[in-house]
Amino acid sequence: MxxxxxxxxxxxxxxxxxxxxxxxxxxxxxxxxxxxxxxxxxxxxxxxxxxxxxxxxxxxxxxxxxxxxxxxxxxxxxxxxxxxxxxxxxQTKMEIDSASLNLKTMKKSDGSYPIWLSQRKIKKKKKIERKIKQNAKRMKGRRKC
Structure with a gap:
């Protein structure tokens, strides 16, 4: 205190x-x-x-x-x-269509974000997703050589 x-x-x-x-x-x-x-x-x-x-x-x-x-x-x-x-x-869960929401990417099945997700969180998720894609491309390029 x-x-x-x-x-x-x-x-x-x-x-x-x-x-x-x-x-x-x-x-x-x-x-x-x-x-x-x-x-x-x-x-x-x-x-x-x-x-x-x-x-x-x-x-x-x-x-x-x-x-x-x-x-x-x-x-x-x-x-x-x-x-x-x-x-x-x-502890009863809210009735949502949890199957349509990917908890890792926080995207719906159609690729959009839910309306309750803030723009700051969306930007953060996009940044992480972009970083993962760049690392995957870089690793793929190294394997070919």
Whole structure:
């Protein structure tokens, strides 16, 4: 940890900002969780609005604010079945056509790049590809001699 006065004051300011924005974040989280329509987990908020429960068992309670920030703390709160259910829900893959995307070159099957790939990454991939081709040509030329 940094111990300078500047970093300490910045840490203090971040804590104050986090406290100030906490109600907004919790409201957004509540809206997100209530909009989840998943057959794997059934999440509902308590009447207090401070906790939401998974399924129908009352002992499975999660603090809304810390659920996203510190998921590892909840190993001791969940039973094994509920924990497994939660992790499978969180680890579900996004539905994409992974067969059409080459992970090495990051190109689609038609040779174009996906729209979510930044231009900087595209330039980097092109540069690496060009270097590989040049090395292959150079090695091919040496073999003939």
């Amino acid at each position: 940094a111990k300078s006065i500047r970093s300490k004051s910045k840490r203090r300011m971040r804590v104050i900002k986090r406290e100030r924005l906490a109600p907004r974040v919790l409201k957004r989280l509540q809206a997100t969780v209530t909009n989840l329509d998943c057959s794997k987990t059934n999440m509902e908020f308590d009447s207090s609005g401070k906790f939401f429960k998974c399924g129908s068992q009352p002992e499975c309670r999660i603090c809304k604010g810390e659920f996203w920030l510190r998921c590892i703390k909840f190993i001791y709160i969940f039973s094994e079945d509920e924990l497994l259910q939660m992790f499978t829900f969180l």
